[in-house]
Amino acid sequence: MPHGLRGFIESASLVLVEELERRTMAILKIAQMGNPVLRRPADRVPVKSITSPVLQHFVDDMIATMREYSGVGLAAPQVHESLQLVVIESIENPRYPQAPAIPLTVLINPAVEPLTDEMDEDWEGCLSIPEIRGKVPRYREIRVRAHDREGKPIDFSAKNFFARVIQHESDHLQGILFLDRMQKLGTLTYLAEYHRYWAKE
Numbered sequence: 101m102p103h104g105l106r107g108f109i110e111s112a113s114l115v116l117v118e119e120l121e122r123r124t125m126a127i128l129k130i131a132q133m134g135n136p137v138l139r140r141p142a143d144r145v146p147v148k149s150i151t152s153p154v155l156q157h158f159v160d161d162m163i164a165t166m167r168e169y170s171g172v173g174l175a176a177p178q179v180h181e182s183l184q185l186v187v188i189e190s191i192e193n194p195r196y197p198q199a200p201a202i203p204l205t206v207l208i209n210p211a212v213e214p215l216t217d218e219m220d221e222d223w224e225g226c227l228s229i230p231e232i233r234g235k236v237p238r239y240r241e242i243r244v245r246a247h248d249r250e251g252k253p254i255d256f257s258a259k260n261f262f263a264r265v266i267q268h269e270s271d272h273l274q275g276i277l278f279l280d281r282m283q284k285l286g287t288l289t290y291l292a293e294y295h296r297y298w299a300k301e
């Protein structure tokens with residue numbers, strides 16, 4: 101192949117190579133419960149490095165991975181990178197058919213604080229704990245401060261399902277899994293039984 105990818109890369113300028121890399125997305129492997137990376141507090145992302153091609157490429161890979169596995173959120177430690185970075189999105193999701201829509205959201209170094217003492221219990225699952233669901237109490241409304249993928253500071257409040265997903269994902273950055281947040285393990289259920297007995301609740 102006279103004009104293969106390698107030849108192109110060797111002859112291309114650095115800018116072109118970066119552009120090419122940026123457009124080549126990969127589906128990343130998901131760390132499963134028991135992997136120590138899920139139990140470590142993640143490192144903060146230096147704000148200056150947010151716009152670097154390497155980090156932007158990684159964010160694109162996380163989004164592609166979340167969509168591939170029909171997650172509504174994904175935290176960097178779940179793909180073996182101990183960094184404070186999460187992606188969230190909810191659009192017509194077969195894993196959560198009743199889930200309200202959430203636009204694509206990238207949160208870097210998020211700080212979450214409750215805006216109310218009120219908590220709701222609802223079902224959660226996790227790509228790192230496959231085939232299991234359980235009811236988890238979460239604050240109904242929260243304030244979130246973070247950086248977006250352009251490195252800009254963002255500060256907003258979130259309610260209900262969006263607030264739940266943010267709390268679940270930011271817990272991953274502290275090494276906390278949803279099982280740790282369950283008050284009782286009585287609602288723990290396999291996915292098949294969830295669909296058979298509980299999904300229409």
Ligand code: NI
Nearest residue numbers: 225226227228
């Ligand atoms: Ni999770």
